[in-house]
Amino acid sequence: MSKADLDKLVAQFPSAIVSTHSKCGDDTAVIRSENLLDVMRWLKGSLGFDFLVDLTAVDYLGRDPRFEVVYHLRSMQSGSRLRVKVQVACVEDGPNPTVDSVVAIWPAANWQEREVWDMFGIKFAGHPDLRRVLMYEEFIGHPLRKDYPKEKRQPLIRRDYSME
Amino acid sequence: MAHSPPSNSGQAARTGTSTGPQKMVFGMPTPDEIVSGAARELRSRPQFPPGFGEGQDADDDAPLPTEPMTINMGPSHPAMHGTVRIILTVDGETVKEADVQVGYLHRCFEKEAEYATYTQVFPYTDRLNYVSPLLNNVGFAMAAEKLLGISDKIPERAQFIRVIVGEISRITDHLTCVGASGMEVGAFTPFLWMIKCREWLWELLEELTGARLTHSYVRIGGVAADLTDNFSARLREVLAKCREAMVDVEKLIVKNRIFRDRMDGVAVISAEEAIAYGWTGPCLRSTGVPYDVRKDHPYLVYDRFDFDVPVGSTGDNYDRFAVRMEEIRQSMRILEQAMEQIPAGPFKLDDPRISMPPKSQVYNTIEGMIGHFKQIVDGVKIPPSEAYSYTEGGNGELGFYLVSDGTGRPYRCHVRAPCFILMQSVPKLIIGSGVADIIPTFGMINMIGGECDR
Numbered sequence: 001m002s003k004a005d006l007d008k009l010v011a012q013f014p015s016a017i018v019s020t021h022s023k024c025g026d027d028t029a030v031i032r033s034e035n036l037l038d039v040m041r042w043l044k045g046s047l048g049f050d051f052l053v054d055l056t057a058v059d060y061l062g063r064d065p066r067f068e069v070v071y072h073l074r075s076m077q078s079g080s081r082l083r084v085k086v087q088v089a090c091v092e093d094g095p096n097p098t099v100d101s102v103v104a105i106w107p108a109a110n111w112q113e114r115e116v117w118d119m120f121g122i123k124f125a126g127h128p129d130l131r132r133v134l135m136y137e138e139f140i141g142h143p144l145r146k147d148y149p150k151e152k153r154q155p156l157i158r159r160d161y162s163m164e
Numbered sequence: 165m166a167h168s169p170p171s172n173s174g175q176a177a178r179t180g181t182s183t184g185p186q187k188m189v190f191g192m193p194t195p196d197e198i199v200s201g202a203a204r205e206l207r208s209r210p211q212f213p214p215g216f217g218e219g220q221d222a223d224d225d226a227p228l229p230t231e232p233m234t235i236n237m238g239p240s241h242p243a244m245h246g247t248v249r250i251i252l253t254v255d256g257e258t259v260k261e262a263d264v265q266v267g268y269l270h271r272c273f274e275k276e277a278e279y280a281t282y283t284q285v286f287p288y289t290d291r292l293n294y295v296s297p298l299l300n301n302v303g304f305a306m307a308a309e310k311l312l313g314i315s316d317k318i319p320e321r322a323q324f325i326r327v328i329v330g331e332i333s334r335i336t337d338h339l340t341c342v343g344a345s346g347m348e349v350g351a352f353t354p355f356l357w358m359i360k361c362r363e364w365l366w367e368l369l370e371e372l373t374g375a376r377l378t379h380s381y382v383r384i385g386g387v388a389a390d391l392t393d394n395f396s397a398r399l400r401e402v403l404a405k406c407r408e409a410m411v412d413v414e415k416l417i418v419k420n421r422i423f424r425d426r427m428d429g430v431a432v433i434s435a436e437e438a439i440a441y442g443w444t445g446p447c448l449r450s451t452g453v454p455y456d457v458r459k460d461h462p463y464l465v466y467d468r469f470d471f472d473v474p475v476g477s478t479g480d481n482y483d484r485f486a487v488r489m490e491e492i493r494q495s496m497r498i499l500e501q502a503m504e505q506i507p508a509g510p511f512k513l514d515d516p517r518i519s520m521p522p523k524s525q526v527y528n529t530i531e532g533m534i535g536h537f538k539q540i541v542d543g544v545k546i547p548p549s550e551a552y553s554y555t556e557g558g559n560g561e562l563g564f565y566l567v568s569d570g571t572g573r574p575y576r577c578h579v580r581a582p583c584f585i586l587m588q589s590v591p592k593l594i595i596g597s598g599v600a601d602i603i604p605t606f607g608m609i610n611m612i613g614g615e616c617d618r
Contacts, residue, residue: 024310024551051439054552054563054580070565072552072580076439076453079460083552108442111588119274134267134617143275150272150279 246613281543337558345607386512445560451479543572
């Protein structure tokens, strides 16, 4: 059912597609980040993907481009589902990678993009309120990055004062 | 509001009894004042400067000018189910702005899962939505099975057991949500009755899984143990008692004026907005959208049962309450059908690469022991792939997005927590309403801290 949607997407934006696959039965399209908003608007407007189910990111450390932002979409009319991925490059010690925000298309993306910023340090251009959501503002770094050590601790209340 | 004219009786008392320096009117009384009885007089009568309040009586009927005030609701608030903070800007009783801050219960579930074998993730999933842990267990197991490509090989009995324990968990989830919300608007008795029902169901699950709350009962390829011998009879007994309690609860609150006034027409959201905000589960169904993963994308053996998906009409708090009450009944229907249809057979997949060998083999054969060792140390090895698996959790679509890299540990484990996504629309629901409306609204969203903050 949704394989047809994937084919339509490839036919509509042949130059925006990096690759497609249907592993484990999930139809997936990897698209170029510069085409993200055009593709997403078209998916919502023409194919009826009016429901942003999930938005997250994956850190493929050591691969170029390093990050993938993953969108799971569902059409409430037809019930078909589609996964769209955007690859984002990240320069070592460089500025934070940036992707266009889809909050204007699906308000549901608001906190989910904040979470990706919080956990992976990926910025979303055009997001109305890009703050950390799960960690506290004083937190340094982005914990779900693969190069963030699991054992690292950053207590908000410092315990290193001397007892007088 | 009339201001009393400056009273000098307090001053007279003061000068009469105290010779010390002037002290604050509202401060602690001196011993002299207490002995003489002037203390009570002093503290109950504030003193105003001369001329204060004169000429203001004409404005008595005009509303008092208010200015916006910022107050914190939480992070620790008796009516908040989890630890959550809402920074409110209120103008009188009306909420003007609201900033919901979550994350106080963040325990790095997704990071920890990357360092645990697939089997070791199950205890973490128990702690996501901790009032319906088995639904999370089932959701994660199905994601791992989808990655392995063995979704259609799970023994039928295991699938039935998963449905049964899942629906019991859904009932406990809804009982908690409805009972606690009723309590927060003043109906304490239904809370006690519903928690009693929940306890009976949890006792049943405890007998089956060995734990009252954090069951860790589901495994990749099946479940950890078969149903106990008298499970079916005990479940029927408990369900009959729960049915009675449900009727009693509805008698108490459905026509209760206080309950209805605080629920009806409060925090209304349209179906279009709810979809745009990513709502799922009972909250989305309260707006009239009949989206239920069990019906729309049947998994396990849900397509074999006859059950209805209740929907609301206005999308207010009362609809969210009513949808949950009806879903409890529908879950009971599923349970009764499942107990009748459950086939005999194995309760886990017979594949040494996926399932643990039985203990008799582990202790008595070298193959069994090595198999057990490899399972514990290396975990279930899953070839590189990615999968998003979704089930109907207590609060909505519970999704697990897993990326595997060929090892026994997930490369990335993301959970789509339904109430995290519901929580982001709370400001929209409460802005413009009264401060008191926040409590039933928040209760009906049913934020579970463990799931929202992960």
